[in-house]
Amino acid sequence: MKKKLSGMMMAAVMLTGVMAGCSNGSGTDSASGSPAPAASANTGGDAGKGGKVTIQFWHSIGGKTGEYLQAMLDRFNKSHPNIEVVGTFQGSYDETATKLQQSLAAKTAPDVSMLERAYVQQFAEADVLEDMTSYMKKSNLSADDFVPGLMGHSTFNKKLVSLPLNRSTPIFYINKDLLDEKGLAVPNTWEELKKVANALVVKEGNEYKRYGMTLVHDSWYPIAFITQAGGKFFNDKGTSLGFIDSGEGKKVFSFLKDMQSTGALYYPPSQNSGNVAIQMFTEGKVGMMFQSTGVMGSLGSNVKFKMVTAFLPKDKVNAEPTGGANIVMTSDSKNKQAAWEFVNWIMTDPEGGLQFVLDSGYLPFTKKMVETQQIKDLWAKEPNRKVAYDQLQYAVDTNKSTVWPEVMKEFHSIMQAIMYDNKDIDASLQSFKKEAERILSSK
Amino acid sequence: MISTSLQTYAETLRFPPTLVPAVPQWENFVRAMSAGPFMTYARNSVIITLSILVIQLLVMIPAAYAFAKYRFRGKTVMFSMILLAFMIPGQVTFIPVYLMMADWGVIKTLIPQIIPFMSNAFGIFLLRQYFMQTPEEIIEAARLDNASEFQIIWRIMTPMALPALATVVLFSFVSHWNDYFWPLVMTDSTGVRPLPVGISMLKETEGISNWHIIMAANVVLVIPILLVYTFCSKYIVRAFVYSGIK
DSSP states (O other), rough: HHHHHHHHHHHHHHHHHHHHHHHHHHHHHHHHHSSOOOOHTSSSSSOGGGGGGEEEEEEEOOHHHHHHHHHHHHHHHHHOOOEEEEEOOOSHHHHHHHHHHHHHTTTTTOSEEEEEGGGHHHHHHHOOOOOHHHHHHHHTTOGGGGGGGOOTTTTTTTTOOOEEEEEEEEEEEEEEHHHHHHTTTOOOOOOHHHHHHHHHOOTTTTEEEEEEEEEESHHHHHHHHHHHTTOOOBBBTTSSSSHHHSSSSHHHHHHHHHHHTTTTEEEOSTTTTTHHHHHHHTSEEEEEEEEEGGGGHHHHTTOSOEEEEEOOBBBOOOOOEEEEEEEETTTTTHHHHHHHHHHHHHHHHHIIIHHHHHHOOOOOOOHHHHHHHHHHEEEEEHHHHHHHHHHHGBBBBEEEEETHHHHHHHHHHHHHHHTOOOOOOOHHHHHHHHHHHHHHHOO | OOHTSOHHHHHTTTTOOSSOSSSSHHHHHHHTTTTTTTTHHHHHHHHHHHHHHHHHHHHHHHHHHHHHHOOTHHHHHHHHHHHHHHOOOHHHHHHHHHHHHHHHHHSSSSSSHHGSSOOOOHHHHHHHHHHHHHHHHHHHHHHTTTTOHHHIIIIIHHHHHHHHHHHHHHHHHHHHHHHHHHHHHHOSGGOOOHHHHHHTTOOOSSSSOOOOHHHHHHHHHHHHHHHHHHHHHHHEEEEHHHHHHH
């Protein structure tokens, strides 16, 4: 109920956001057009005494990683006496996106914000994100400097509206001790995955003492399987779902159900499923797990067996979606030069994004970062993290759509129907397709 | 929750979960308290909930009294509007309220977390029902003794309605003390946020959360609620005893 309501409200705010964006068009152009002298860029509202500019930065990172992020902001503030960046935690990715929508409408939006990558399209369409192309040109930065697999959600209508920040992908975690015990090799294909997972199952009476593998209840993993089978989530025109008529949907869910029926796949409960999967894996109750690269650091220090990572197994091709969040500048900001200086610093300074990546375990996002000695040393010490980066060559983003967040909610409900309630796969997929077409046509 | 708050990190990951922590980890509480401006969060929580409570009582009691004992034009319409307000969830009104507060320029203060809750539709409704039961004769007698309306409300009606008030206070306190959605939406800076939003910051967005630390913080969050509950429940129970005598 609460979810549905907030969804409705988001749609409503979005509308206001669009209107606000339109009426503001002329104002934003003058700010980004000519190479304005630094002084004029600072004349905006937040410019304090002594020419010190305060930049608001909203993010969704809590816990230990939040401390790493704050440390990064502190480093920036220390090295930039005339700019102060104030970072504020705004809840989960979804909550941050909602807050951003309402604040854009109310003209209280931050200058820079973290935005979960799948929301970028929605905001870009409302024309509330700053096109960073001209800033990048001035700073001698180009889209080619970034890791290509992470740029799938950055360009909209030829405008570069976001840059990668804390990005992750799903990756394949393996309890190597269990595999070695049975003399099994790390699976590379679906067929091998099925065989190995079944071989790991331990059943006593009617109770499974050990399952083959597990994955998190999230649209990420079915999307990975669909693209591995050669399918696309949306069709090329963006009017319907591609993977249902071409058969990959049926293939993927049949494969998963088949694995589930023999204990080869443990499908965790929808609530808190990420943590349940991690618990099962660290306890040795499952042999293999599909999970985010984001948990690699904390897993590594907690498991008592030899853990290795590998690419997600392929069917027709290797493929994997990406996740995490990007950084955006809002077009309403009054301190764009200073805001860009902050973004540029994250992307290029060794004390910026690079240090954050080293601390937190997220993926390095510029080519320069990858070539640094620090990253090389890290990979030599923790080869598992290199696997995560290498896998990016197969990154695909087939779920790009302005209405993706809405479609995703429907996708979750049919995943539940199939995986938990054993609903008929064909019928569920067809009803999903109908619902998705309705959402896509009403955008 | 208490058990988890005393476990080590490795223990929280055990499956199936253990009920009694092997070695109680009291320093989890220290770590939770030092993870952010915890005292600021706690202070904000106290200010917000207490202000709401006081203002609500000041608005609610006279309003309920008027609805129960006076006859005036538009009474039914006004009362149905209050009932209507009672039925609309906060998620529907947060955007207009946010826009209004942004207009006033008070987003970076505690005001947006207090002002929208000045009145309490549920409280007015409950108290009105209670006041309606009190016999007219008591009020008549007070009026004969030259008591002002103000005195009637605060000296006679309010003490008699203590059980109902205790219920309202309990509900109001618990809902505002625990509220996460409204403070998150209404505030943009850490300095004005209450405990629940502060605690949610302890959780990892992706990856594994330190559940033992989060639970330690939650234990601290729940203690005031238990205290208020024990205090209020005394009055609620007494109310039943009284009605038994009657």
